[in-house]
Amino acid sequence: MKFSKPEILRNSEIIAELKRAWLDSEPNVSGGHEEGGFVVADDFGVLSVERWEKGMQNEIVLPPHRNCFVNGKAIVVSFHTHPNTGADFQQEPSLTDIRAVRDDFDLKGEFYLGEFVISRENIYLIEPAGVFSIIGKTSKILGR
Numbered sequence: 001m002k003f004s005k006p007e008i009l010r011n012s013e014i015i016a017e018l019k020r021a022w023l024d025s026e027p028n029v030s031g032g033h034e035e036g037g038f039v040v041a042d043d044f045g046v047l048s049v050e051r052w053e054k055g056m057q058n059e060i061v062l063p064p065h066r067n068c069f070v071n072g073k074a075i076v077v078s079f080h081t082h083p084n085t086g087a088d089f090q091q092e093p094s095l096t097d098i099r100a101v102r103d104d105f106d107l108k109g110e111f112y113l114g115e116f117v118i119s120r121e122n123i124y125l126i127e128p129a130g131v132f133s134i135i136g137k138t139s140k141i142l143g144r
């Protein structure tokens with residue numbers, strides 16, 4: 001069992017969950033709050049999403065995820081939103097975001113690909129080693 005980024009981005013149920021998280025975070029100039037979750041795989045390789053508790057304007061706390069597992073399922077991707085589009089807000093992954101992925105021993109599982117950061121314009125991927133890149137346009141990946 002091994003997962004790839006394209007495989008996740010082709011999974012319509014996962015995309016629907018990412019889109020739901022984005023809309024739940026109430027994207028706006030400054031009134032939004034972060035939402036996030038884990039994309040997890042069960043023993044059969046079936047992917048699903050475990051959402052986190054609602055976050056703050058520019059912060060969100062991950063639930064426990066010991067050894068890169070949650071509720072007995074392997075974490076493949078973590079994700080959170082950057083819903084505020086105002087000039088005061090950074091759209092791309094922050095240094096805190098990067099360190100949170102890079103320095104978390106429980107986000108180094110065999111199947112873990114990294115963290116998606118969903119902003120209005122782009123979806124980014126922070127890889128476990130702490131490098132980030134744009135994986136695509138949000139409107140293209142999530143649809144309108």
Ligand SMILES: [Zn+2]
Nearest residue numbers: 082093094097
């Ligand atoms: Zn962030």
